[in-house]
Amino acid sequence: MEDTALQIRGLNVAYGDQQVLRDITVDIPARQITAIIGPSGCGKTTLLRSLCRMAELVEGVRVWGQVIFDGKDIYAPQTEVTEVRKRIGLLAQRPFPLPMSIYDNVAYGPRLYGIRQRAVLDEIVERQLRAAGLWDEVKDRLHAPASALSIGQQQRLCLARGLAVEPEVLLCDEVTSALDPLSAQRIESRLLELKANYTIVMVTHVLRQARRMADYVLFLYLGELVEYGPAGEVFNNPRQARTRAYLAGEFY
Amino acid sequence: MSRLKYVEERIFLVLMVASLVIVVGSLAMILATVVVRGLPALNLAMLTQTPRGGYYLGKEGGILNAITGSLALAGGATVLSFVLGLAVALYLQVFATDTRLAHTIRLALDVLWGIPSIVYGAFGFTLMLWMGLRASLLGGIITLTLVELPIVARAMDEVIAMAPFELREASYALGATRLETAWRVLVRQTGPGLLTAVLLALGRGIGDAASVLFTAGYTDRLPTSLMRPAASLPLAVFFQLGTPVPEVRARAHASALVLTIIILIISIATRSLTGRLKRHVIR
Amino acid sequence: MWALTLLVALLVPFMALALLERARPLFDIAPPGRLLLASEWRPLKQEFGFLPFIAGTLWVTLIAMLLATPLSLLCAIYLAEYAPRRLRELVKPPIDLLAGIPSVVYGLWGVLTIVPFIREVVAPWAREALGFLPLMRSDNPTGYSVLAGGIVLGVMVFPVIISTAEEVIRAVPNGLREAALALGATRWQMVKGVVLRRALSGVIAAVVLGFSRAFGETMAVMMVVGNVPQLPRSIFDAGYPLSALIANNYGEMMSIPLYDSALMAAALILLIVVVVFTALARIALIQAIRRAA
Numbered sequence: 001m002e003d004t005a006l007q008i009r010g011l012n013v014a015y016g017d018q019q020v021l022r023d024i025t026v027d028i029p030a031r032q033i034t035a036i037i038g039p040s041g042c043g044k045t046t047l048l049r050s051l052c053r054m055a056e057l058v059e060g061v062r063v064w065g066q067v068i069f070d071g072k073d074i075y076a077p078q079t080e081v082t083e084v085r086k087r088i089g090l091l092a093q094r095p096f097p098l099p100m101s102i103y104d105n106v107a108y109g110p111r112l113y114g115i116r117q118r119a120v121l122d123e124i125v126e127r128q129l130r131a132a133g134l135w136d137e138v139k140d141r142l143h144a145p146a147s148a149l150s151i152g153q154q155q156r157l158c159l160a161r162g163l164a165v166e167p168e169v170l171l172c173d174e175v176t177s178a179l180d181p182l183s184a185q186r187i188e189s190r191l192l193e194l195k196a197n198y199t200i201v202m203v204t205h206v207l208r209q210a211r212r213m214a215d216y217v218l219f220l221y222l223g224e225l226v227e228y229g230p231a232g233e234v235f236n237n238p239r240q241a242r243t244r245a246y247l248a249g250e251f252y
Numbered sequence: 253m254s255r256l257k258y259v260e261e262r263i264f265l266v267l268m269v270a271s272l273v274i275v276v277g278s279l280a281m282i283l284a285t286v287v288v289r290g291l292p293a294l295n296l297a298m299l300t301q302t303p304r305g306g307y308y309l310g311k312e313g314g315i316l317n318a319i320t321g322s323l324a325l326a327g328g329a330t331v332l333s334f335v336l337g338l339a340v341a342l343y344l345q346v347f348a349t350d351t352r353l354a355h356t357i358r359l360a361l362d363v364l365w366g367i368p369s370i371v372y373g374a375f376g377f378t379l380m381l382w383m384g385l386r387a388s389l390l391g392g393i394i395t396l397t398l399v400e401l402p403i404v405a406r407a408m409d410e411v412i413a414m415a416p417f418e419l420r421e422a423s424y425a426l427g428a429t430r431l432e433t434a435w436r437v438l439v440r441q442t443g444p445g446l447l448t449a450v451l452l453a454l455g456r457g458i459g460d461a462a463s464v465l466f467t468a469g470y471t472d473r474l475p476t477s478l479m480r481p482a483a484s485l486p487l488a489v490f491f492q493l494g495t496p497v498p499e500v501r502a503r504a505h506a507s508a509l510v511l512t513i514i515i516l517i518i519s520i521a522t523r524s525l526t527g528r529l530k531r532h533v534i535r
Numbered sequence: 536m537w538a539l540t541l542l543v544a545l546l547v548p549f550m551a552l553a554l555l556e557r558a559r560p561l562f563d564i565a566p567p568g569r570l571l572l573a574s575e576w577r578p579l580k581q582e583f584g585f586l587p588f589i590a591g592t593l594w595v596t597l598i599a600m601l602l603a604t605p606l607s608l609l610c611a612i613y614l615a616e617y618a619p620r621r622l623r624e625l626v627k628p629p630i631d632l633l634a635g636i637p638s639v640v641y642g643l644w645g646v647l648t649i650v651p652f653i654r655e656v657v658a659p660w661a662r663e664a665l666g667f668l669p670l671m672r673s674d675n676p677t678g679y680s681v682l683a684g685g686i687v688l689g690v691m692v693f694p695v696i697i698s699t700a701e702e703v704i705r706a707v708p709n710g711l712r713e714a715a716l717a718l719g720a721t722r723w724q725m726v727k728g729v730v731l732r733r734a735l736s737g738v739i740a741a742v743v744l745g746f747s748r749a750f751g752e753t754m755a756v757m758m759v760v761g762n763v764p765q766l767p768r769s770i771f772d773a774g775y776p777l778s779a780l781i782a783n784n785y786g787e788m789m790s791i792p793l794y795d796s797a798l799m800a801a802a803l804i805l806l807i808v809v810v811v812f813t814a815l816a817r818i819a820l821i822q823a824i825r826r827a828a
Contacts, residue, residue, distance in 0.1 A: 086719030261723035268613035368751020374802035459637025
């Protein structure tokens with residue numbers, strides 16, 4: 001395996017008494033697309049969100065174990081949470097444009113980190129809107145409210161917004177599930193291009209999407225890691241019976 | 253730069269907690285003031301006798317006139333506003349469910365809710381002049397009904413809206429008319445909720461002074477007739493506090509304590525009912 | 536039921552018309568505009584200038600809002616965004632209770648604690664330390680002042696602003712919060728830049744509702760403001776709000792010609808201002824909540 005972006009070591013998450021993730025240990029490769037698959041309620045989203053310390057936002061959640069990123073455990077006490085979230089971006093299932101203009105949405109992150117010069121911001125906004133494939137559609141109305149965009153455009157805007165803080169890892173939580181097929185396809189092709197520079201971890205319940213996009217596949221069942229490996233192997237030659245059953249569509 | 257954002261958050265957190273302490277602390281201070289000043293002056297005679305020794309300046313006797321007066325005023329107004337308010341709430345929920353008209357009426361009720369009670373007093377007084385009424389229990393009840401009506405109607409409107417929609421459909425499907433549906437299903441399902449609305453209004457009615465100031469008047473006697481003036485607790489506090497006699501002022505403090513205790517009881521009753529309501533309503 | 540409901544809906548205009556009808560004789564001696572800006576109040580000489588009372592109302596309301604707005608909003612933000620659920624459940628009932636306390640009890644509290652505090656502590660200190668400032672001059676030795684009225688009113692307004700603002704802030708979708716946090720915003724950066732921006736119209740509406748509540752409040756204010764018909768020049772001066780004017784003089788209003796018209800005109804002013812502000816705030820709130828859903 002090439003270089004590793006994230007080393008997950010004995011990661012556990014519990015909501016109150018209910019444990020949703022058990023002892024997950026796995027390495028996420030850099031500059032590849034890793035898809036997390038599994039039936040609904042198996043902890044896919046929780047796993048994804050615990051990689052950027054967003055899982056702990058729910059009241060009553062406990063997380064223990066390690067996620068090592070760039071040589072440091074993101075759950076170590078001295079870790080700065082905002083720094084983790086800056087370097088490991090999360091793209092949500094549904095687009096939530098911030099209540100401001102298209103331009104300000106993309107500039108929001110850089111501004112948080114103190115970038116004020118207009119020229120620099122202009123450059124970032126244009127570059128990231130291009131990277132998200134939205135520039136041509138919005139370049140004439142950058143100062144219109146972001147809520148006026150279609151839902152597919154909003155999702156690409158959220159992608160641009162996430163890229164603007166220059167993360168190294170991009171976590172995508174069923175990012176196409178709220179979109180029409182055409183918009184979904186646009187997002188997919190953007191992600192495939194971005195793979196060259198970013199480590200991408202995606203959650204999906206659409207197996208065909210995982211087949212189309214993933215280099216590595218991680219199968220999660222009832223909070224446990226069942227199988228992990230290169231996409232071709234997992235899809236064509238699953239080692240575990242539960243993986244075979246899931247891929248055969250015996251449960252969702 | 254990156255330190256600064258944490259410093260800012262720290263500062264605001266301190267300010268926020270301080271604000272919360274001030275807000276909750278002012279409540280504690282008000283209650284403490286009323287208890288500390290009111291308790292020494294409170295005795296059984298206060299609660300069981302009417303004032304003696306002249307027009308609310310006497311040092312003897314109690315405030316039974318004001319306690320019974322307030323109960324009569326607020327009780328009468330609450331019964332009236334319950335009947336009228338239920339009609340309005342049912343109309344909003346059953347006939348005009350989500351129409352433009354319903355939204356306009358809700359807005360009107362919310363605006364009515366916000367109108368100061370002194371304005372209700374002035375309006376009630378105007379009404380009474382037209383009706384040929386003098387300051388009396390009846391005048392006070394009419395005015396307080398106007399004060400309470402938007403509270404009852406709006407609170408019941410929201411309570412009924414919480415009743416599960418399938419219940420209504422089930423009842424329609426069984427061939428019930430709309431009115432029967434309204435009565436049988438909604439009122440029964442939402443009983444405790446309606447009661448909280450009533451308690452809310454009762455609390456406002458008992459505590460309100462400016463609206464009864466010139467519509468109910470004040471008297472040292474117990475309320476026996478609708479056409480005679482009636483005393484009320486808030487006004488007992490106000491008038492007694494306005495005298496130079498220390499004993500009478502002390503009675504104002506005791507009256508305020510009685511009033512506060514009544515309001516506290518109503519508030520606690522409302523709260524425990526709300527808790528029970530949440531447990532029983534089917535969702 | 537339909538007729539009754541309609542009647543209720545028409546109550547506001549009906550009240551306005553009734554008060555206008557009663558106030559009309561007053562407008563025969565001078566047009567409303569002149570009455571509002573005249574400062575002479577001598578009922579026996581048929582002079583009815585409302586300016587001192589309007590000024591009194593504005594002074595106490597303004598002081599109350601200056602005090603209550605920041606405190607209430609900070610409180611609402613804390614309860615909606617920071618407080619753990621158990622703390623919120625612990626402090627919400629007392630705050631609701633604050634809204635239910637009768638206004639004479641607030642007045643009594645003002646008379647027993649705020650007025651003496653201003654008389655004994657604040658005013659003497661201000662005389663020494665702040666006398667040179669224009670709004671701080673204190674030569675009223677009683678403590679009954681627009682400041683006392685403003686403080687008592689401010690406390691009365693707390694629960695109004697807090698409960699409305701908290702509701703509006705909580706109605707902001709969680710996805711927006713997460714979007715900001717996921718970019719590495721601190722919680723406060725998220726609150727300031729995203730949540731408050733989204734909830735802005737509703738938060739303003741909450742403040743306006745507090746303002747309308749303060750504007751017409753009667754008993755508590757009139758027990759502590761001193762009730763001197765003058766244009767207050769300092770926060771330590773006594774004032775005489777419109778509401779107190781009505782409440783204090785209802786006894787004689789039928790025995791002096793035009794006096795009742797003048798008091799009804801005062802009630803009409805209160806009604807119009809409060810109705811306009813409340814209606815605007817309510818409409819804004821409905822839109823704010825609907826947009827969030």
